[in-house]
Amino acid sequence: MKNITKSSVKAWFNHFGKTLKYSLHCIVSPFDGFWDLTHEKRGSIGAANFLVIMTILTTIWKYRYTSFVFIRVQWEHFNILLNICTFLLPFFIWVLSNWCLTTLFDGKGNLKDIYMGSAYALAPYVLIQLPMIVVSNFVTYEEGAFYTYFLSFSMIWCGFLFLASVMQIHDFTFGKAIFSILCILVGMLVIVFLLVLFFSLFSDAIAYFISLYKEISYRFY
Amino acid sequence: MKKALNIIPVITLMLFAALLIQPKMASAESDLFYTYTYDYWKLERESPDAYAVDSVSFGNDFKIGHFNNPEGMYIRDNMLYICDTGNNRVVQLKYENDKYSFVREIRDINNNGKTESIVTPYDIYVTSSGEMYIADYGNLRIVHTDSNLNVLGEIYKPEDEETLDADFQFHPQKLVVDTAGRIFVQAENVNKGFMEFENDGEFVGYVGAADVQFDFVDYFKKLISTKAQRDQMEAFVPTEYNNIALDSEGFIYATLGTFESDSVESAKPIRKLNAKGTDILIRNGYFEPIGDVNYANGGGYNGPSKFCDVTVLDNDCYYCLDMNRRRVFGYDFQGNLLYAFGGIGYREGSFKYPVAIGHMGDSLFILDKDLGSITKLTLTEYGKLINEALDTYKIGDYDSSADYWRQVLKLNGNYDLAYIGIGRALLRQDKFEEAMEYFKLKLDYKNYSKAYKLYRKEWIEDHIAYIFTIIVILIVVVFIKNTVQNIRREVNEE
Known part of the structure; x- marks a missing residue:
């Protein structure tokens, strides 16, 4: 365990700032950027975590602070945990499925690289949607096309970056990347299926022990 | 014993009196x-x-x-x-x-x-x-x-x-x-x-x-x-x-x-x-x-x-x-x-x-x-008020329309149309900010946008002087900063 000193904290923040700033370079020149991200160690897990957290916050703030002209939320039925999970769960399953399958396809990246690449690919989402929350409060319904255009633009950009990250981190060609993305998506479904199966079996098992306990306790009382 | 007998007519009288008091049927009926x-x-x-x-x-x-x-x-x-x-x-x-x-x-x-x-x-x-x-x-x-x-x-x-x-x-x-x-x-x-x-x-x-x-x-x-x-x-x-x-x-x-x-x-x-x-x-x-x-x-x-x-x-x-x-x-x-x-x-x-x-x-x-x-x-009285409010709005009497809607609200605070009606009347009276409040309350985004558009226009027209001043000040500040930097560099180079 390294000692935490003032200088080490300062160095960590320096590194964090630099790697986070690198995401800006990453999203404008993705092929170059994602290659250097892992191969040249220009990225960091800290920055990746930060981007993931910012994405979660953006999705929540989007519901909370976007003008009601565009998003109307029935707060009685709003579940913040569910909201977080609807982003986080698919994201981690994507990372996991990506790692599982690209290992089979001779991908160069390890789990850490994949996580970092995927997290950096989320940067446009935060960079565009966060300001759009503010902008939404200053535009009218008729000008909504402008607002929705930027939202879909950020999504398309993110999708493109995900493709680029798969290509560069694993050193794939374009065709192979497309093919592996399709496989990853199928793999995600398989993982979800296994998870559901596991949980239902698990809950059955727990129910079995609970009923066993009940039977025994009825014997004694 | 005699005293007890005296009570009997009193009780019968009271029972008869009770018969005369009927529970009000009308309220139960309207429910x-x-x-x-x-x-x-x-x-x-x-x-x-x-x-x-x-x-x-x-x-x-x-x-x-x-x-x-x-x-x-x-x-x-x-x-x-x-x-x-x-x-x-x-x-x-x-x-x-x-x-x-x-x-x-x-x-x-x-x-x-x-x-x-x-x-x-x-x-x-x-x-x-x-x-x-x-x-x-x-x-x-x-x-x-x-x-x-x-x-x-x-x-x-x-x-x-x-x-x-x-x-x-x-x-x-x-x-x-x-x-x-x-x-x-x-x-x-x-x-x-x-x-x-x-x-x-x-x-x-x-x-x-x-x-x-x-x-x-x-x-x-x-x-x-x-x-x-x-x-x-x-x-x-x-x-x-x-x-x-x-x-x-x-x-x-x-x-x-x-x-x-x-x-x-x-x-x-x-x-x-x-x-x-x-x-x-x-x-x-x-x-x-x-x-x-x-x-x-x-x-x-x-x-x-x-x-x-x-x-x-x-x-x-x-x-x-x-x-x-x-x-x-x-x-x-x-x-x-x-x-x-x-x-x-x-x-x-x-x-x-x-x-x-x-x-x-x-x-x-x-x-x-x-x-x-x-x-x-x-x-009913309530239905009449709603009709009055709609009619007065239609003929352009927005003041009284808003008044009628306010009366409707007193009878039914859950009536979304009344809020929107007041908002619409306020919008016609050029009270954009108040109108926006009413529309926002009932999530009427289309009317809100109409009100907001006018409000925004009004706001910019009112504050155009300040906006320009701020822009000019910013430009001047940037210009001064640049020239100061340039002069410093030149001084340092020398």
Whole structure:
């Protein structure tokens, strides 16, 4: 365990700032950027975590602070945990499925690289949607096309970056990347299926022990 | 003992006194009548009664025997014409001074000296001059008579081989006549819209053909199935109108009752047709005018509301009769739901099988086929306030409109239209910021945007001087900073 000193904290923040700033370079020149991200160690897990957290916050703030002209939320039925999970769960399953399958396809990246690449690919989402929350409060319904255009633009950009990250981190060609993305998506479904199966079996098992306990306790009382 | 005996008369007196004090019945009675609206989230919001039952009348009240399955009703001025279908007659009633009086019974008509009787009349239309058009369903014709029942014209099945089969039976069910004397008829098994006849009974064509309900899955199924299978399947047919009414300006309001449960909104169950037959109904409300937007299936009543009749008041509010859950839905001219009420039952204000709705002034008359009853509903204080608010807004008196809406709010704080109404009135008075507040409260984003656009414009116009000053200051600051830096660099280089 390294000692935490003032200088080490300062160095960590320096590194964090630099790697986070690198995401800006990453999203404008993705092929170059994602290659250097892992191969040249220009990225960091800290920055990746930060981007993931910012994405979660953006999705929540989007519901909370976007003008009601565009998003109307029935707060009685709003579940913040569910909201977080609807982003986080698919994201981690994507990372996991990506790692599982690209290992089979001779991908160069390890789990850490994949996580970092995927997290950096989320940067446009935060960079565009966060300001759009503010902008939404200053535009009218008729000008909504402008607002929705930027939202879909950020999504398309993110999708493109995900493709680029798969290509560069694993050193794939374009065709192979497309093919592996399709496989990853199928793999995600398989993982979800296994998870559901596991949980239902698990809950059955727990129910079995609970009923066993009940039977025994009825014997004694 | 004697003292105890003295108490007995006192007790009996008290018991008698107690008998005189009756519990108030009226309040319990009005609770039976449920009125509601929907908020933005499709939640049912209870509302005070906008209409209250004034009276329920039966055929027997006029010593003419019970109505037997009456199908249609038409109201002109203070005359009610009830098509007593099962008894092959039309009963004319007069409503005056809060009382019905029997005028006449129409059974026989005089066709050039020959007496003919009408068989199962389904509907009647009476022009302002008293001429009558009767949908003589049993005789497969429409009879046009003057006010003394002399036949002026008859309409039988039109000669039109292209659209009508040889074995087609002309069963007119509902009809209206516009001011130019054109007759619009909804006939049984006609799904091409309303049949239109000229003044002299000549068939012109169809108006307002309802769109075909088209389903891609069905289409695909049809594509891959054999011919034998295809014949078994239902044909793609346009849906059939089930009723027709005229508003004060002569536009046709039509209702549609046959559609798939999951396609209510695209089916547009209520339409306003112009002369060309296109739907021009304004639908600016939270929801399309489709009746119930949030309903449960149970108790034998499934699916969305199915309208069977509509009546349009002089202030362009229209009231639709839902034959599924036996409710009445009132809409304003913008398509906002004003209130809904009614229900299934034998009680006053409930209906067994309502078939027709009409209005006299702003009172509603509802004809019940099973019970053979006419229910008269009159506006309550609350309903009057809403109408006043709508009317004053329409003529441009925004101040009093807002005042009326504020009074409505006192009676019903859950009434979204009142908030929006106040907002709209404020918007017209150029109080944008307050208007925005009201719209935001009820999530009316379209009106909010209108108000915001004007507010933003006003704000920028007011603050344009400050904005320019800030921009100029920023430019100057940047310029000074740059020059200072340049000078420093030059100094350092030297």
